[in-house]
Amino acid sequence: MLKVAKHSLENKKLFCFNLSAPFLSQFNTKEVDEMISYSGIVFGNESEAEAYGEVHGLLDGTVHATARKFKLCYLVIFKGFVINTCYEGMLKVAKHSLENKKLFCFNLSAPFLSQFNTKEVDEMISYSGIVFGNESEAEAYGDVHGLLDGTVHATARYIADLPFADGEKRKRLVIITRGKNPLVYTDSFDSEIHQFMVEQFADDQIIDTNGAGDAFAAGFVADYIRGKPMVTSLHSAVRAATYIICRSGFSLGSRDSYLLKINK
Structure with missing residues (x-):
């Protein structure tokens, strides 16, 4: 060891x-x-x-x-589902992260959270250095907030520009996946909305999409917190999600087969 x-x-x-x-x-x-x-x-x-x-x-x-x-807790990732089970605990970790300059990440998780827990979702975002979401989650968030431009691009821009809880100007990265379509990302210091192509594969290769978003987030932050370039981190995120989609449940095969898939 x-x-x-x-x-x-x-x-x-x-x-x-x-x-x-x-x-x-x-x-x-x-x-x-x-x-x-x-x-x-x-x-x-x-x-x-x-x-x-x-x-x-x-x-x-x-x-x-x-x-x-x-x-x-240098890095803390929370899925939004915790909002309905342990919100006060979630908020404590978020506040601790911001006060101690640690990276707090939040996943929009599901459209209904933005629709029925709008205040809590917005509060979590105000502490977050990275926000993940997929297309339907971003659209629900934009709709609830009355964005005239309902595209994921506009929603990503809106979330990135939201103020932090302490009023300080900090970087907030927003990444929105769109299935087989290019994902979009931007941050509060970048006026551009960027796209990143995802790996394409046949429908019959898709076995189970459960956990794909979790794998994506994990693959991304594993490289991002080590200072890897944005493109490299996104590549790892997509590879991790692709690997999980092609398996039943959120599971790994042998370490060798996983690393081969991720690093090819």
């Missing part, structure tokens, strides 16, 4: 670590800290974070204090 961690750091690859269980921080403190020292992303649940904080003598033993210690 340590060899992989060192290799990742030496070759500028993203290494992720999961706290996994409270007892690991309690009885393998040195090893956990060493893994964290190589990690670009650290995952954990509440009990694991509290155990870590207690072992390290944090006076404020909250999850928030532990997250600040090793800067958890």
Whole structure:
């Protein structure tokens, strides 16, 4: 495990670590800290974070204090469905991200959210550095906000230009997918609306579209947060989504077959 961690750091690859269980921080403190020292992303649940904080003598033993210690949540991606289940928690993470200059991403997720949770969706966008959505979601958002130009291009421009919650001028990237048609993207510092061609394949190759949007977002941010060019990040996003569409459910085959598909 340590060899992989060192290799990742030496070759500028993203290494992720999961706290996994409270007892690991309690009885393998040195090893956990060493893994964290190589990690670009650290995952954990509440009990694991509290155990870590207690072992390290944090006076404020909250999850928030532990997250600040090793800067958890550099990147947070939320699907809009959380709005209906844990909105207050979602809002806390969004505010923490903005206050600590961390990247918060939001997915429009479904047309009905913009239609019936308009206020909450707009509030999430006000904290977001990246907003993802598909064509129907963008159209629903534009319709609810009374945009005279109902195209996805106009909606992407509108979302990109919305103010941040703290009133500061920041970059907000908006990416809208359109099925087999070129996706569109822009940001708050770019007056142009750009298009990016997506991979075309036969209808009989489509097995299951569930999870395609999640795969797209994950593929994009995996490259984007490492400073890869926009086109490279979009290419990875499309490849990841294409891979998932050609499988049943949100699943991966062997790692070799996945990497071959993504990197070809």
